[in-house]
Amino acid sequence: MSDTISVTVKVWRQNGPDSPGGFETHPQQISIDASFLEMLDLLNEQLNDRGEEPIVFESDCREGICGTCGVMINGRAHGPQKATATCQLHMREFADGDEIVIEPFRAAGFPVIRDLAVDRSPLDHIIESGGYISVGSGAAPDANLTPVPKDAAEQAFDAAACIGCGACVAACPNSAAQLFTSAKVGHMALLPQGQPERWSRTEAMVDVMETYFGSCTNHGECHEACPKEISLDFIAYLNRDYVRAKVKNRALSGQR
């Protein structure tokens, strides 16, 4: 037998990218064992039963690895629990009588599609600009043919843990995507396989990032919001690599 709490859900409703939005309030009785998205699911069933439009929100794996879900909950990206995506947040994090304010991730680069769903494809455009490793490598190489130092492998894996949810952009007062981009640049810059195109990739990805997102002022909010706890150190490595890339790419292109 689980405990039940009653909360007031204040949720952002917006019909489309260009329509004005506003908050809507719904009282909700919910088990503390329900996940946050299950709470929204149950709320949507009630709305359906009453013949109202259900709240649009995104979710896919619901186990914190796909990066699809993600909303601002009480002014925090992915809600109050540290290192947790919205889907893994449970109602036991809230108390009876709480008001829960739910808003979409906001940035000019993340236009609202509807209600809580935003278009995060600019993050994909950053990835696209990084290209792919185009060095001809023949058939699949033997495992362990390329030695990777253990520390480098572990650090690269820490960066690769990024699920691309966009919480860093949402939490950043400047709407900067520095943490996302630095994780994506960083996990390849640390490995030997990523070296041949390291400098062109770094420059291209930062340049595309800056056409969509703001400038990093080192608040550190992104790291706190990140469900995978990507370190701010990667931002430092990105900033260093970008200026080095400018110098190296110039040398590589033969301009002297």
Added chain:
Amino acid sequence: MAQSTRERYRVDPVRTRRRAWPFPLNIYQSAVGRKWVMALTGIGLVGFALIHMVGNLHVYEGPARMYEYAETLRTLGGGLVPKSFVLWLMRLGLTGMFALHLHAAITLKDMSRHSSDNAGLMSGAKKYAGGRDHIAATYASRTMRWTGPIIALYLLFHLADLTWGWWLGPDFIRGDPYHNVATSLSSLPVAILYVVANAALALHIFHGAWSIFQSLGVNNPRYNHLRRGLAAGIAGLILIGNLSFPILTQTGLISEDNRACPINDSDGLVCLAEEAEGH
């Protein structure tokens, strides 16, 4: 199918890239490069603030030693260069650093403002309709774009006060910094202004000095935990030193009651020079 998917999920860039300037100016075209410039000029400006504060401690040695310090600054370079030449070089360098720091800050603020669909005009930081619960951002980091302009305005006042002498009028004696400081800071409103502005400066340096390491990518996990302490130390040192001047003038420690030399710009300065000679 692939084509239509691509068309559908394409968000227009917030800004378009301009044609690249020649290397190395193209570094300044990017936000990351601009943060490098802000960090490098920041090192110079913090260094200046620290040296300026330490140099001003000569005021506690009396009018003659303060006169000697000011005269030393003007005669840097010895007889090799005209008088005040090195001083003017340093002033030009400082002005250049200020200009770059300001330009980068203002353009980066605008970039952030345009990257958010609900951002403050002044701070450029975005707001959520339901409020925002900051976790890591400090008061200092969130007020950088307020403390910055406060420092810039204060700097103009400070120059008008103790360099150009507009504020003191006939009471200002060029070449007698002890007298000018003691006279200016003995006014309570001016002393309060100095205290407020230096508190803003310390806040600005507290975030800025830490931020320098991130912006330049000076990062070593072994020493990273020292960065906050270093920033707090530098900001605290500058704050304590600079606050001591208005506060101790108000309490009467910096005063001209025991002054041996007359207060004027003719034989007063000669007397100060002789006294400085004798030490």
